[in-house]
Amino acid sequence: MVKLLGRSTWLFEQPPVILSSAAVGGKMEKDGPLGEWFDYTEEDGLFGESSWEKGENRMQQLALKAALQKAGLRKSDLNLLFAGDLLNQCTGSSYALREFMVPYLGLYGACSTMAESLLMAAVYTGAGLAKAAGAVTSSHFCTAERQYRFPLEYGCQRPPTAQWTATSAGAVIVGEHSMGGEHRIEIVHACAGIIQDPGIKDANNMGAAMAPAAACLFRRYFRESATAPADYDRIFTGDLGAVGSDLLYQLLGRDHIEISDRHNDCGLLLYDRQRQDVHAGGSGCGCSAGVLNGYILPQMRAGKLKNVLFAATGALLSPTMVQQGETIPGIAHLVHLRAMEGGGADVY
């Protein structure tokens, strides 16, 4: 049912389907170009809770509840949840999802978690190991800043290469092939990436740390799946931002792979860089999660996009290792999504 192509590309012969999806965002995301596409946005960064971490938990809960409701499923209908976030011990996910009482497998893929969790949900449902599985992730500007950088009120200047961690959560419910209706979004291929460490030590230049992982992933994926960029309407990367996207084109250009005419980066879509002070763009698990669930999937349902590659990228940064003089490894994972003829699906 799932066929291995090359080293780590999977072809789903009976493609699992995306039953529903939901995106939750904060104030910056609401004010951004995709603001109206979010299922739920909140001006209060605490989301009514007493700490930023609890606020992030709340975002994941809201996203998963909304996705379940749209799919018409109960918590007990889910066989598995794959989730992760940026925080130590993945507390953004484990504390949020404990109340759902669904078998849970925690993931850490930094900002690539949306693609990683979707890949896992697709493999499990595609291989007949689960009927329905959820993929959930989140990031919160305030929880990430205090863990990775400085306190919020500390006065400092951010360099032009710095990116803005998105306050956003996304949840996708993936079901086995038979659960899809006439109009559906299928997950056709998935590809797990290889860690690439290009020797970047600057924690304020994540795009540069991640671009080689994305380039390596695309190169392998196109070869292993025997497809080319022209086979896809749009190719999305997670959060390379302006610097990382530029580097990705250069790296792929060395192998004569041209994607710039159909490529968009979620980090460049989530915010308006002219109007919002995000420097090189958005980042964080919630960046690609918000854009996938708040923009890409709705566009596919509306029949505007048919074949899409969604490749979320992650900088596997540890402040401890950076302080010890280590470099920042990057990772990227990919899923190939296909909207079946007709578009304009009734549920979602």
Place this chain on the structure above:
Amino acid sequence: MPTTEQYASMVKNASGNSPSWKNIPFAFLIGGLICTIGEALLHLYQYAGLTADWAGAMVSVTLIATSALLTGLGVYDKIAKHGGAGTLVPITGFANAVVSPALEFRSEGLVLGTGAKMFLIAGPVIVYGVAASYIYGIILCLLGQAGM
């Protein structure tokens, strides 16, 4: 794949530089403004009848208190975004570096949060400031013994 050196050069070209043409004059202006306010306060306190020593101490207290207040109100970091080194170097920057983690980590409690994390950023300045003053003190003492 390019080598690490080749990639570093690609990254350098792709990454924009900080706008120094804007940052440096702003740092000069805002840092200068803070120092001018300090100088004005010094004259004001002396005019009010304080001795030079007392007036100097009161200037520090006033600037620290103002910086702490502006940090708590969420204003200082917005000034620092433009001021850069101009807001970092004066005593107000030090106050901001102490108050911001104290506020940030209060969610972990007054002891393990605010108390333990208050000197997260300013701690090294205090440690090495005290260590350096010991070294200078010893040097001064030895020079004194040598009759210099």
